[in-house]
Amino acid sequence: MLFEIPKDITDYLSELDDFIEREIKPLERVDDNIRFFDHRREWARTDWDNDGLPRHDWEELLSHMRRIADAAGHYRFALPSEYGGKDGSHLAMACIREHLAAKGLGLHNDLQNESSIVGNLVQPLMVRDFGTETQKAEYIPAMLEGRMRWTFGLTEEHHGSDATWMDTRAVRETRDGVDGWLINGNKMWTTGSHVATHCMVFARHSGKDGDARGIGCFLVPQDSPGFEVGEYLWTFNMPTDHPKVSLTNVWIPGDMVLGDAEMGLACAQHFVHENRIRQAASSLGAAQYCINEAVKYARERTPFGKPLAVNQAIQFPLVELHTEAAMLRQLIYATSAKMDTMPKPEIAKRLSDVISMCNYRANRLVCDAADRAMQVHGGIGYSRHKPFEHIYRHHRRYRITEGAEEIQMRKVAGHLFGFMGRD
Structure with a gap:
């Protein structure tokens, strides 16, 4: 027997189709914005003379699309209603993601940037589930308004699929009477670093290599002294926003840890x-x-x-x-x-x-x-x-x-x- 999609989901897909035709397609067609989707797309999106980064006009178009989708009530669909969402189900999100991708390339859903009229907004939920009350109050609104952007610093140059092995280390250090952490190490594939404000740096502070415990999730402001964004790695599909990152004696206060410092990998698996x-x-x-x-x-x-x-x-x-x-x-x-x-x-x-x-x-x-x-x-x-x-x-x-x-x-x-x- 074929799996039947509930009517409320099929109705919502039709609503999204109408929204795309009414609001998104016209934006895609003006000011030669179609250059980002036709045969010129890779050239139009990529600033080849600036480390291969995404061009500003391309990213601004995506931001414009997201603002329109958010104002229409679609962008936060998967989030709980307390954050302005519609409590979208896993089934609904799967149907939406398939439906939008099946339409082909377009401003409605550009997966090269994980950008869509219906956002896959996982980081606010990470803060909800692992953050302190202070972190929730400060971070979640900032994330949803675009004032706070996190990259994900797990993979390292010498360590790939096994996250329990890493070179990055954190040690406790008190500065000016404030308990905190001193971090040294490296990360790579920290996607979005060119526009991010913070990096979720996973670092070992106890235990031995191979242990799941003893790795914390540290929220490092990218303007911290010793935090350096290095080479942007050019990839099969350009533009790139995937750099290497190094941390040299980077200090953060103790309240910049997400969740249990011993079980930071739970945040990564969330x-x-x-x-x-x-x-x-x-x-x-x-x-x-x-x-x-x-x-x-x-x-x-x-x-x-x-x-x-x-x-x-x-x-x-x-x-x-x-x-x-x-x-x-x-x-x-x-x-x-x-x-x-x-x-x-x-x-x-x-x-x-x-x-x-x-x-x-x-x-x-x-x-x-x-x-x-x-x-x-x-x-x-x-x-x-x-x-x-x-x-x-x-x-x-x-x-x-x-x-x-x-x-x-x-x-x-x-x-x-x-x-x-x-x-």
């Missing part, structure tokens, strides 16, 4: 399942877009006097992709709906492996679908006049970020072979 299922939904939507466009072109293109679509060499690969998309859709929806029935600890215990299945398969699918769409379209598919190369370059990173697909598969295997116990 949103992993939500992000992975939503990312899977986005990849599914982009894959379906590529499949649909390839089918449409194959029906229209008539080499040798007949449509491409009559050739089984064209049909069968697209049938395989379309079938996998249909199966993934059911798993993603059913898993998202199940997530809505349990708290975070239960999700981590009972659904983590299924979420990983959704994530790594959907991220592979979109790469395969974009590649097949290029092949069906021929030369024009390889060009930047079609969006498939952009979709491929963007979604290819998801096979590495949010936990590499090998990490996801290892998690599935751990449950499958009994290495991870279940009640």
Whole structure:
């Protein structure tokens, strides 16, 4: 039996469609803003003479879009009503992410920047769940108003997937009668550092390498003495906002720690399942877009006097992709709906492996679908006049970020072979 999407969600998708046509598409078309989405997109977005950073006019357009979406009541959809949101469910967010990505490139949903008319706003919820009352009162409004922006400093140059091994160290130090922490180390892939105010720096202060305990989540102002933003790493999909960061004798007061200083990795894991299922939904939507466009072109293109679509060499690969998309859709929806029935600890215990299945398969699918769409379209598919190369370059990173697909598969295997116990 097919999973049925509740009517309130399908009605909301229609509401978003109307909003896009009425408010977002006109903005996309004025002042040659379409340059950010047509064949000029990488050039238009990238300041090649400034470390490959995003151009200011590109980021200002995204900010303008978010302000419009926020004023219309869409941007904070997933947040609790106490923060101006609509208490959006996991299922609703999965449906929205797929629906918007399936529309193709546009100002309504540009995943290169994780920017959308419906925001994936995880950091305010981190503060809600781990912050002190003072931190909640100060940080959450500042985040939602754009006055406070955090980067995520977990990965290091010499340490990747295993976050329990890191070179960055924190030691207690009192200055002028104020208890605090002195931090030394390095981070990389600290995305958004060019506009951030703070970096969530994960650093070990006790225990030994490999221990989950003894790592804190320290909120470091980026203007702190000794905090340096270094080389911006140019990537497969430009522009870049992913630099290396170094910390040399950086001191912060003791109240700039988020959550239990012994269990900082709990902050890092706080949103992993939500992000992975939503990312899977986005990849599914982009894959379906590529499949649909390839089918449409194959029906229209008539080499040798007949449509491409009559050739089984064209049909069968697209049938395989379309079938996998249909199966993934059911798993993603059913898993998202199940997530809505349990708290975070239960999700981590009972659904983590299924979420990983959704994530790594959907991220592979979109790469395969974009590649097949290029092949069906021929030369024009390889060009930047079609969006498939952009979709491929963007979604290819998801096979590495949010936990590499090998990490996801290892998690599935751990449950499958009994290495991870279940009640």
